[in-house]
Amino acid sequence: MVPDDNVKPWHISMPISQLTPQERPPELTDDVWDLIEECAAEAPDFDATEIRECLTQGACSEKIEQGHDLISLPVVLFVLAEQSDPNAASRPDLHGLS
Numbered sequence: 001m002v003p004d005d006n007v008k009p010w011h012i013s014m015p016i017s018q019l020t021p022q023e024r025p026p027e028l029t030d031d032v033w034d035l036i037e038e039c040a041a042e043a044p045d046f047d048a049t050e051i052r053e054c055l056t057q058g059a060c061s062e063k064i065e066q067g068h069d070l071i072s073l074p075v076v077l078f079v080l081a082e083q084s085d086p087n088a089a090s091r092p093d094l095h096g097l098s
Contacts, residue, residue: 016048016077019073019074019077020074020077020078020081021074021075021077021078024078025072025074025075025078027070027072027075028070028075028078028079029070032064032070032071032075033079035055035060035063035064035071036051036055036071036075036076036079036080037079037083038060038063039051039054039055039060040079040080040083042060048073048076048077048080049073051076051080052071052072052073052076055071055076056071
């Protein structure tokens with residue numbers, strides 16, 4: 001039997017903007033940033049989840065010497081959001097340092 005209301009409750013469904021950090025996560029090193037950008041460029045049709053899976057378990061994971069656990073979905077979303085923002089002049093510095 002199909003329920004009349006097939007809209008997911010708010011606690012099960014969340015907009016991407018709520019998952020994307022507003023500030024650069026401390027675990028997002030420049031090396032990890034570069035790997036995320038490289039993976040996104042190699043597979044432009046991948047979404048954030050697929051990019052994370054590629055970096056942690058797939059072909060791109062071979063490029064990471066250590067720290068697969070540092071690549072979370074919010075970290076990937078942050079990089080992708082910065083890439084798509086036309087107002088972003090450059091990559092924000094880690095810990096807000098210039």
